[in-house]
Amino acid sequence: MTTEVDQDSRDTKAVRRVDRVIIRFAGDSGDGMQLTGDRFTSETASLGNDLSTLPNFPAEIRAPAGTLPGVSSFQVHFADHDILTPGDAPNVLVAMNPAALKANLADVPRGGEIIVNTDEFTSRALAKVGYDGNPLEDGSLDGYSVHPVPLTALTVEALKGFDLTRKEAGRSKNMFALGLLSWMYHRPTEGTEAFLRAKFAKRPEIAEANLTAFRAGWNFGETTEDFAVSYEVAPASSAFPAGTYRNISGNLALAYGLVAASQRADLPLFLGSYPITPASDVLHELSKHKNFGVRTFQAEDEIAGIGAALGAAFGGSLGVTTTSGPGVALKSETIGLAVSLELPLLIIDIQRGGPSTGLPTKTEQADLLQAMYGRNGEAPVPIVAPATPGECFTAALDAARIALTYRTPVFLLSDGYLANGSEPWRVPEVDELPDLRVQFTTAPNHTLADGTEVFWPYKRDPHTLARPWAVPGTPGLEHRIGGIEKQDGTGNISYDPANHEHMVRIRQAKTDGVTVPDAVVDDPSSEARTLVLGWGSTYGPITAAVRRIRRAGGRIAQTHVRHLNPLPANLGDVLRSYDRVLCPEMNLGQLAILLRARYLVDVQSITQVTGLPFKAEQLASAFKEAAPDAR
């Protein structure tokens, strides 16, 4: 953090300019930390900083109050320049209770600022999380810059004019904290004020109470002596190409990408889905857009979700199912059917920690091999994986392109970190989005020896190997398709050995032939002998780590794979042109297995399965250790 000190002309308080800040809001699950973080992020986005966020919350809706498992946190990293991760360690921790302090303190570097809600530091609350004494009094926080603030009492005091019980008034303490932090970092407040008015439009007195708490927090910062300094982080204008920007989370970008794909394909969108963390937000979002002709079907189970989507695809819709790993397991048989039917279908897997129920609210990349191979028989499915929250938008369009062009199910692998994390996103012009229109087949496509014109549902396009898509309602093209092996061309049931061999190979060839862009290698030195290759949400921390190594004079090349099946055509050559290939993954090395098998290259895995994203510093150390010559 580089700083300059300035004197604010309005009062006597110092203003420091800093280039980046990492704040973590932490509290009980019921304290509204996600909302607080979201609002702070929106304020930050509208200021024009680059930003990256990491929500981190328990799977339990309301874990027992005041306990360590009940702690929910939201980290936001914002800067006046281009940043890539939500940050390794917070500069500021807001701890709403002892549990939040205890659960997060280890991540705060010495010298960091800690704002605590002293009202919650009662002997009972302290004992609940195993504190023998009060850390605010026993000197254990001496190395930090601690701001003890009675947030609850101040909020209650600010709201005493309202007809609210003490308990009700206390609930607005998160808005008091938000106001305080908004003052500290010179955030614009109009957005939050408008948000609160809209959120509580039906209960204006609650809206007013929250606004009052918010402003009281701001004023507290401005007037109290404890907060002598405030900080400015300038807009990151130079980090962004010109354009209109908004803040967007991965799941929102994904939902928009699906709507956009439907519009650009001129096909109605049909989502069949069963609620599952962390994918449900996509169902929620799409259900709002019925005026785009979007049909959302909350099915009785995961299988029905994909089944209905496949049925709709048979009827000519853009069929989509959204889920997470356990749901993919249930959908496997239907995905195999879609492979056999050769119908377009999007399977969105927002990966979470596994196996089984695993870590529903945490992130992981351990479904890659499930997506790749998790079906009976030879059932190849193309796989697309976005690297950032904003990229979820383009990945949805790209997955739709592949599905529609090649008449195949396509996996889109996002993860919990991309889904809930957010970043500034340049709003694209509609015209610059790809044209995804398809031609349904409307006339016979084959002439029999006797001259009869017929429709063959498995007569393939010679280039893409895609079969025709003739939807019910098209006269003269009545046909039957199914999961039993079919004769190529006619689509009739066939148990013929040679035909099965042919069909298995042609389905594989179709997938292998999907056009995907070449892998692009970033190596400013042009002399690197070590390549770091990643996929999915590890892009941010990998890139940040690579930059650190380069800043220290190291030479290291980087590539990030966005198509995992088929892999980019040039990838083998790329891998073989380096002495060493490092592959960080949030699993036990699944892409590394694929790369080693496919290219016979000795890819070295760097793995982590904590349910949290890699930290840049940790990756930089791992790269240095694995490749001492990279620096």
Next chain:
Amino acid sequence: MPADATAQADAPAQGRTALALVPRTEARQTAKDFKSDQEVRWCPGCGDYAVLAAVQGFLPELGLARENITFVSGIGCSSRFPYYMNTYGMHSIHGRAPAIATGLATARRDLSVWVVTGDGDALSIGGNHLIHALRRNVNLKILLFNNRIYGLTKGQYSPTSEPGKITKSTPMGSLDTPFNPVSLALGAEASFVARTIDSDRKHLTSVLRAAAEHRGSALVEIYQNCNIFNDGAFEALKDKQQAQEAVIRLEHGEPIRFGLPAEDGLGGKGVVRDQATGELRVADVAEVGSDAVLTHDAHAATPVTAFALSRLADPHTLHRTPIGVLRSVERPAYEDLMAEQLERAVESRGKGDLGALLTGNDTWTVAG
């Protein structure tokens, strides 16, 4: 107004609108138009042949454009059905046909969507999808071929097999209590539930017709003989001598009578409500008088009596098995409700504007 006209006016309106959205054909159709070029591969003597012939024979009378008819099936002997129909069709995976058909029907209201399934497919592996399709009232015609056995896997007991059934997988007799598909469907909020028998072409056709005219889910249980693994399972209902006592033919608005004729020419036995318990029981009409006999009301607001009727059959002997339309009530179809929401969304917010959606309300501009 003649009596029958009154009855028609009182009947639910679904008959007149069920297929309103499906394009019709001017061309005269025959059964042959609905036969595909595929060789039928059921065992010789299988009851499925009779159902196939009945369906192919009855569809022309609907006068629908053939390309707007789709058959979706799961897995099992009966699920090969779509291959033999010259319509659009999908032979899917075990138990999932109602889910797949739900997506198709919801996305395409201009289609007449039929599901062909069996007792294992619909009630065992696919039980969940069946009950949910019924409660949602998706506009599907579900033909449940019940042969009370697993045929394609060569003779294990099914969820409708009688208790104690000796099969390959139950050498000492099955331990399961069977489902009664009609009771199950009624419990699942089905708006149309009927039962018929493969060998009674006329009855089968009349039930198919009623199902086709119903807007919403229609479950038609078809007792179907598997002459290889469970031959004669429905003999009690087919044998002329026994059938009179075993089959209760339900006709809306008619007294529920069966058995050897009484003096008035109608069945000598009748279904009456026990005054003490409220349950239904079978009584001799001569004893209780014809006025005591229940009149069948397929359009009754609650499924209570239909359910009680469905319980009259003895699961072992099948005696007192009601056939016909047990329930047919009007309820909005799922896809109609969904279409309405889409229309309302456009009315209130206008047709979706992608550019406006992507931009949202909270943007900032970076100048070049």
